Amino acid sequence: MSVLDLARAEIRAMQPYSSARMEASGGAIMLNANESAWAPPGDDGLGCNRYPDPQPQALLDALATLYGVRSNQVLVGRGSDEAIDLLVRAFCRAGQDAIAIQPPTFGMYAVSARIQGAAVVEVPLSPSFTLDVDALLAALRPAVKLVFVCTPNNPTGQQVTQAEIVRLAQALSGRALLVVDEAYIEFSDAASVAGLINRYDNLAVLRTLSKAWALAGARIGSLLANEEVIALLRRIMPPYPLPRPCVDLALEALSERGQAIARGHVEVVRQERQRMRAALAVLPGVRQVLPSQANFLAVRFDDAAAAYQGLLGAGIVVRDVRRYPQLGDALRITIGTPEENDRVLTALQDVFA
Template structure:
């Protein structure tokens, strides 16, 4: 186990000195009959349900439910406005603009690069290998004194494969900065989540979301799991009421649906395998990347023309044919059985007339 990790050495000086905003709901916790502390509208809301009171700034009830589902204590959970909020906070907490840098391993989720640009932080790209795994030697060479974050998406977007666990552990053990593992698609994978390893790796931050398997993309609720010290930093930086009450209410109700979500996951995985097999049978398909996610990356002939054909027939997929290491590829989300049949029928129809 590495012993050189120091959160204090990684944090920006202004974040160390930061005194977070203290909201009315931070200063008073509990129940009361008369609330006259937060300058709210005491008469209610012009709606069937009252939303005139500020929400719990730390979303305690949701974290309690997540603890029962995921086994991660509340003190190790941060909830954000999508995973994107957690990504942005990581840059603002640990990266001095114009000085520090982060490492990205493309092809990968594009928001890491966008957040780096927004925060004026240099990003170094170390491409995945041709089988979409980490280039450990390349990453080791790219790390310098000012490297603060390494982002690893597993299962990876847009390729769909899981990154080898042993390789991720190698980086966790040998890197003094923060290793961010984005597990947005972990529910569809046979690989275990790194959430069970938080105590072993103090430099580990795990990102997950309710947008995929849980079917709550419109609510924009993301999760970060990390050691208590790192979560304290997240809560110090975030806006005071970053998760609104309407979202909290819906999420609390949705988290009761574990059984139906597990059924959906099972069906998506079954449909993913059927779709992969059917695509591999087409002579125009060069390669179907084995997927641990709810999508498939497919290399095929005339990808742009096929994409346009599908759009003209009301079927929208993602064209990744211009992305490095994904040349000639479309990314296909696994839909319902009916949607998958329509997709295959249209792909076959396109190649029949080309």
């Protein structure tokens, strides 16, 4: 059985849109896409009067090298959100199919499913926010075509082991596509599971340049998967997803110099995460600091509303996650610079003094 048998038959059969840039490029005189012949003010040689390459080969090659896969196993788009949306649209028929998630987790999985008219099967994380593989597998029904697993999980920060991912991939073979979201993996002690996609054709991995690579504003995310899955999603992807300036920023970030800078910042975050967890844990008003392998800490408070307002009054914005299951007393605090983190500690001391 091919993993594409899980996808919507009408998507597999459709004739994709063929953009002008996909059909031809590189000529001396480009008159096939109804573009302006003149570059805009401030273009500085970028050529933004021309449509960009839908999947720039230089960026695909750089990402493939970074993630340890082949370039034809990479789909790059506007953040991980676009890949999530494409997966749901390609594999889930409205009113018939479903996805499975483990709340509390990243909200866009469910949002994308509901926009598509797909059901959402929820299998809550354990009270300690670990994944219960047995419970997840027991809850699945034939309608579930996509199983999303976020590791490290957002907003709780816990890690799912590679052994658990392997067990899920094996159990879901021929039944569903397992989508592992590794948006925060660079901050973790664990290795990526991207190397497993050659063993399991029903495994896909989400990666992003928004976090460790400091490119949240450029919106560059990747899906790593079986070549057939990548080719299918390219058929339904909008024709020009990647702005030229964003591609240039990504290539600079992935250069030797850029990677050295990113590694240095990641190490600072990891050190500060450890320091902040210890410092927050002894503050009055703090009930618990959840262990985290990401660039944030989920913190339980005696009065989370007061903590949130106190931080806001000090000019510090954190994420209020009280609406998430099992987190009714919690805030999520991103690890900032050492100076920013000190201000968080001072502000919370003032709130609960």
